[in-house]
Amino acid sequence: MPDSQKIIEIEVLRYNPESDKEPHLEVYKVPFSDDMSVLQGAQYIKDHFDGSLTFRWSCRMAICGSCGMMINGIPKLSCETFLRDYYPNRIRIEAMANFPIEKDLVVDLSGFIEKLESIQPYIIPREPRSLDQGEYIQSPEQFNAYIQFTSCINCTLCYAACPQFGLNPDFIGPAAIALLHRYNMDSRDGAAAERMELVAAEEGVFNCSAVGYCSEVCPKHVDPANAVNINKTNAAKDYFLRFLSPKGGSK
Amino acid sequence: MSKRRPYVRSMDGWWKKNPFYVEYMIHESTALFVAAYAFTLLVGLVRLGQGEAAWNGWLEAMKSPLSLIFHVVFLLAIMYHTYTWFKIMPITLPPIIVGGKKVSPGAITGSGLLAAVVASVFMLGLVWRIAQ
Numbered sequence: 089m090p091d092s093q094k095i096i097e098i099e100v101l102r103y104n105p106e107s108d109k110e111p112h113l114e115v116y117k118v119p120f121s122d123d124m125s126v127l128q129g130a131q132y133i134k135d136h137f138d139g140s141l142t143f144r145w146s147c148r149m150a151i152c153g154s155c156g157m158m159i160n161g162i163p164k165l166s167c168e169t170f171l172r173d174y175y176p177n178r179i180r181i182e183a184m185a186n187f188p189i190e191k192d193l194v195v196d197l198s199g200f201i202e203k204l205e206s207i208q209p210y211i212i213p214r215e216p217r218s219l220d221q222g223e224y225i226q227s228p229e230q231f232n233a234y235i236q237f238t239s240c241i242n243c244t245l246c247y248a249a250c251p252q253f254g255l256n257p258d259f260i261g262p263a264a265i266a267l268l269h270r271y272n273m274d275s276r277d278g279a280a281a282e283r284m285e286l287v288a289a290e291e292g293v294f295n296c297s298a299v300g301y302c303s304e305v306c307p308k309h310v311d312p313a314n315a316v317n318i319n320k321t322n323a324a325k326d327y328f329l330r331f332l333s334p335k336g337g338s339k
Numbered sequence: 340m341s342k343r344r345p346y347v348r349s350m351d352g353w354w355k356k357n358p359f360y361v362e363y364m365i366h367e368s369t370a371l372f373v374a375a376y377a378f379t380l381l382v383g384l385v386r387l388g389q390g391e392a393a394w395n396g397w398l399e400a401m402k403s404p405l406s407l408i409f410h411v412v413f414l415l416a417i418m419y420h421t422y423t424w425f426k427i428m429p430i431t432l433p434p435i436i437v438g439g440k441k442v443s444p445g446a447i448t449g450s451g452l453l454a455a456v457v458a459s460v461f462m463l464g465l466v467w468r469i470a471q
């Protein structure tokens with residue numbers, strides 16, 4: 089190790105469900121170079137100091153969505169956040185906020201996965217269509233109506249940013265509602281009325297108080313807050329239209 | 340037997356943990372000033388209905404130094420509320436397409452603020468003329 093080697097202190101929130109009553113902080117002194125991400129910092133700790141440090145990662149290029157952490161209190165992808173931007177200060181990494189901690193930096197995402205399933209994240213065709221009718225034709229306008237909401241990588245940083253989800257873990261939350269909106273806005277889909285039941289439900293969009301931090305932290309510019317708030321308007325419209333027409337959305 | 344024991348962190352004092360949340364709490368609480376001022380005007384209306392003496396009493400109360408200080412405080416709080424209200428407006432609206440392009444968040448916030456300024460100047464002018 090050359091003398092000029094820079095060393096950064098990384099403080100990690102550790103939690104071992106088998107031995108710890110509650111999480112605690114531990115500090116590691118990590119030698120680093122300017123091209124090292126926070127994820128690589130964690131990997132260094134795992135390789136050199138404590139092999140039991142647990143965290144998720146895969147792609148190292150901000151596309152798989154598995155390496156989210158609280159970095160100095162802010163939800164970020166650790167693979168696209170660099171140690172050099174924090175040096176010489178100490179950096180603190182913790183499991184994503186608002187989720188139960190499974191072990192160290194790994195959170196329990198099962199609730200999120202259930203929510204993703206619940207919104208029927210697939211195209212439910214408007215009408216039956218046979219193969220010989222050929223492909224669907226979509227205009228650029230129709231495509232633009234939903235493309236932004238397809239960019240989500242399920243990193244759940246938006247959930248870590250959402251105090252309403254922290255206060256009520258049943259809230260379907262930003263990313264699942266953004267995906268719901270993505271299918272509702274697709275000209276091939278005809279299930280918006282079916283999904284409305286969930287939008288307007290107790291765990292639906294009205295949990296949102298427009299804090300807006302979810303859109304701020306989203307690494308893919310999905311703007312989930314926008315999807316949630318548009319669906320507040322949609323739910324309100326659906327509610328009032330039901331008085332006018334017997335075939336309103338939800339039951 | 341499962342060794343799982345997921346740890347749920349407390350939400351106590353959540354809004355103090357991030358400057359973004361602190362700002363959110365401030366801008367939400369400035370709504371109270373909007374409500375309080377609407378209430379003040381409502382009291383004025385009730386006093387007006389109670390006759391000339393009551394109305395003049397209310398007017399006098401409005402002119403007291405304490406009331407003037409409150410007015411300045413209310414004005415600042417309501418201006419801040421207006422600013423943040425339009426700042427989050429882009430996330431609450433469906434996309435607005437003009438000339439085939441999506442209107443930018445900055446343009447939405449800007450037009451909202453402009454509308455607020457124009458409306459305020461108009462009201463000020465109107466009240467000014469009536470007061471002459």
Ligand code: SF4
Binds near residue numbers: 243263305308309312
């Ligand atoms: S909406 Fe953005 S922040 Fe939320 S899960 Fe998807 S990519 Fe991540």
Ligand code: FES
Binds near residue numbers: 146152154155166
């Ligand atoms: S490791 Fe895949 S997003 Fe960071």
